[in-house]
């Protein structure tokens with residue numbers, strides 16, 4: 583059983599600072615075709631911690647995107663992480679794109695599912711909803727990350743940080759103070775596209791020092807599946823397992839709530 587590292591490794595995926603070159607917003611393909619919310623559901627992989635939505639993106643949309651994302655200037659992460667950062671060995675593209683984040687939220691079933699969550703067949707009331715998402719859900723973080731893992735690449739055990747951000751407001755000029763509470767991972771690859779390995783593994787903590795830690799939770803890759811997991815102070819230790827064949831593509835953002 584993997585023990586909690588003494589030093590908390592962090593996901594280094596912070597927005598790119600001004601010192602680095604800022605890539606232009608990509609000319610993303612339309613987010614279509616997609617299935618309506620009525621055809622999809624929120625499933626629990628680990629209660630209150632890890633939730634999934636199968637087929638949030640259709641297989642054909644994922645295919646279009648993998649072809650498109652392959653044309654982006656991805657950069658391979660340096661092998662040696664900064665002190666306190668997790669080892670992430672993959673190729674990455676990161677961009678601040680509020681328009682794409684909004685499309686990813688509103689033109690898929692994600693907004694409707696997050697705003698009207700049904701867990702184990704039960705619709706959550708307003709209080710339960712706020713508790714689940716950590717506040718009033720606003721949409722997705724404009725910090726969009728694209729990861730490609732090829733054979734031998736992986737993301738070592740780490741925790742994802744919560745970040746305070748300024749969320750662009752649709753109704754008025756002023757932005758809303760917000761924070762990120764859940765990580766969103768959108769999987770574009772799976773064994774069906776030739777990718778082996780690459781599962782996202784969560785390591786729940788032991789309930790007490792005298793008890794054994796529960797077994798790890800494995801999120802198997804599934805084309806078009808979205809995975810949401812709680813982050814910040816409630817984040818579980820997790821990792822992207824090594825890819826042993828083919829390529830694993832994911833798009834990452836975060837759920838934002840009012841601060």
Ligand SMILES: O=C(O)CCC(=O)C(=O)O
Nearest residue numbers: 593737781782821822834
């Ligand atoms: O690639 C994965 O499966 C995990 C990615 C991840 O943990 C992250 O982006 O913070």
Ligand SMILES: [Fe+2]
Nearest residue numbers: 593741742820
């Ligand atoms: Fe992570």
